[in-house]
Amino acid sequence: MNTLFMLKIGIFGAGHLGKFHISNWKEIEGVEIIGFYDPNEETAAEVSEKFGIKHYPDMDALIDEIDAADIVTPTQFHFPICEKLLRKSKHIFVEKPMANNMDEAKNILKLVNEAKVKFQVGHVERFNPAFLALKGRKLNPMFIEVHRLAQFNPRGTEVSVILDLMIHDIDIVLHLVDSGIKNISASGVSVMTDTPDIANVRIEFNNGCVANLTSSRISMKKMRKTRLFQKDAYIGIDFLEKKTEIIKLRSDGDEELFSFNIETPNGTKTIAVENPEILNENAIKAELTSFRDSILNNTGTLVSEIDGYLAMEVAHQILAKIEHAGLEKINSENVLNTP
Numbered sequence: 001m002n003t004l005f006m007l008k009i010g011i012f013g014a015g016h017l018g019k020f021h022i023s024n025w026k027e028i029e030g031v032e033i034i035g036f037y038d039p040n041e042e043t044a045a046e047v048s049e050k051f052g053i054k055h056y057p058d059m060d061a062l063i064d065e066i067d068a069a070d071i072v073t074p075t076q077f078h079f080p081i082c083e084k085l086l087r088k089s090k091h092i093f094v095e096k097p098m099a100n101n102m103d104e105a106k107n108i109l110k111l112v113n114e115a116k117v118k119f120q121v122g123h124v125e126r127f128n129p130a131f132l133a134l135k136g137r138k139l140n141p142m143f144i145e146v147h148r149l150a151q152f153n154p155r156g157t158e159v160s161v162i163l164d165l166m167i168h169d170i171d172i173v174l175h176l177v178d179s180g181i182k183n184i185s186a187s188g189v190s191v192m193t194d195t196p197d198i199a200n201v202r203i204e205f206n207n208g209c210v211a212n213l214t215s216s217r218i219s220m221k222k223m224r225k226t227r228l229f230q231k232d233a234y235i236g237i238d239f240l241e242k243k244t245e246i247i248k249l250r251s252d253g254d255e256e257l258f259s260f261n262i263e264t265p266n267g268t269k270t271i272a273v274e275n276p277e278i279l280n281e282n283a284i285k286a287e288l289t290s291f292r293d294s295i296l297n298n299t300g301t302l303v304s305e306i307d308g309y310l311a312m313e314v315a316h317q318i319l320a321k322i323e324h325a326g327l328e329k330i331n332s333e334n335v336l337n338t339p
Helices: 018-023 042-050 059-066 075-086 100-117 161-176 282-298 304-324 332-336
Strands: 007-012 033-038 067-071 093-094 119-122 143-149 181-190 198-205 212-214 223-230 233-238 243-249 258-264 267-274
Touching: 007 018, 007 059, 007 282, 018 033, 018 042, 018 282, 033 042, 033 059, 059 075, 067 075, 067 282, 075 093, 075 100, 100 243, 100 304, 119 282, 119 304, 143 161, 161 198, 161 212, 161 223, 161 304, 181 304, 198 304
Parallel strands: 007 033, 007 067, 067 093, 093 119, 143 212
Antiparallel strands: 143 223, 181 198, 198 212, 223 233, 233 243, 243 267, 258 267
């Protein structure tokens, strides 16, 4: 890393998640926070006082002072801010989804290619310690089961549960499965908003892998679990509790927690259970640090604009499937009062 150069960062959006980003940027070496932009005067005053950084009421003035931007605004503002930045050749980190619709996403791809800058999308689960614990291991899942459940929170409901929650898992699945998509089927239910709040999706890949994804933002409990099934192995990833478990046929050199024998039609098999080491890392800080490194070292971003676009493309295919099937609207009072 080039330690002689201080990367000048500007933050766009200082709401709930924006504050977390500012806090993490202040801990990252090789970075100078020039300031932030937020149109809410009350939020701006609070953030400026709390973090001791300058508020720019004029977005363009901040853009002129920085090398790179961190966009943490509501989704509908991603494209217009990205467009301004890219036309001035600024590096960009933008929260997921990268744009509000596919036309905007396509325009971003074109502008990034023209600007020749680094662009990273905030799919933070790629940096979750439970997922990183599998780095370097051979993963070839043929069946994937995903559950992402959250309690209702009005924040983020400007988009469907597909673009709010499930898109995290879409990105993970696309990252894991090295194959094109053969078919998508989906169903969704609107409960608290006018867009799907609960959805179940089945993605069939050309290589035979099948992924079942369930997301809900009106659950009574939180859950973020992914289960991978591949030849001779089961892998469980708990993104919420930061735990990973591998159960597989034992081979020489395995560092399993314990093992046991089972009888099969092909004879006795030894099953090994392993819990890989989970590092105590801050996923947001890790993704922002990787963005810094891609700029200072002139390397590719770990979650590129192409990754962000592909996740959006699948998410919008899912939304189209749900719309075509007819989104069912359930009376929220009846749901919440059901025993």
